Amino acid sequence: QVQLVESGGGLVQAGGSLRLSCAASGSIFSINAMGWYRQAPGKQRQLVATMPNYGSTNYADSVEGRFTISRDNVKNTVYLQMNSLKPEDTAVYYCNARVVGGISVDYWGKGTLVTVSS
Numbered sequence: 001q002v003q004l005v006e007s008g009g010g011l012v013q014a015g016g017s018l019r020l021s022c023a024a025s026g027s028i029f030s031i032n033a034m035g036w037y038r039q040a041p042g043k044q045r046q047l048v049a050t051m052p053n054y055g056s057t058n059y060a061d062s063v064e065g066r067f068t069i070s071r072d073n074v075k076n077t078v079y080l081q082m083n084s085l086k087p088e089d090t091a092v093y094y095c096n097a098r099v100v101g102g103i104s105v106d107y108w109g110k111g112t113l114v115t116v117s118s
Contacts, residue, residue: 001027001084001107002024002025002027002030002099004022004023004024004095004096004108005025005094005109006022006109006110006111007020007022007023007112009092009112010115011115011117012039012084012115013085013116013117014086014087014118015019017084017098017114018094018114020036020080020114021078022077023076024077024078024095026111027099030099031099032052032053032098033050033051033053034050034095035053035058035069035078036049036080036094036096038091040044040090041091042077043091046082048060048067048093049068050110051069051078054114060109064103066084066085067080067081067082068081073095076112085114085118087116087117087118089114089116090116091113092111093112093114094110094111095109096108101117
């Protein structure tokens with residue numbers, strides 16, 4: 001089992017920056033990938049960025065070039081640096097950890113709210 005705790009959300013003006021953090025605990029060595037998803041009001045949850053243990057990062061087209069995902073394996077933490085924020089980035093951001101063992105299992109944090117004002 002994996003537990004995820006996000007932090008760093010808040011209110012920011014358009015064009016500003018925020019850095020989200022997600023600390024993983026539990027069976028951290030079983031994690032194959034970590035990432036960030038978001039859900040805007042009235043919208044479906046969507047991928048923001050993912051970073052597998054091995055391989056390339058993956059960004060949504062809407063955030064590529066503005067957001068950067070990184071992982072600190074010593075701290076068991078994944079970060080999302082968000083720059084040039086836009087009002088449409090407003091959403092609850094969820095940390096994700098994926099465990100693959102015959103079948104893929106996703107673990108989720110409770111989310112952190114990011115509000116970008118115009």
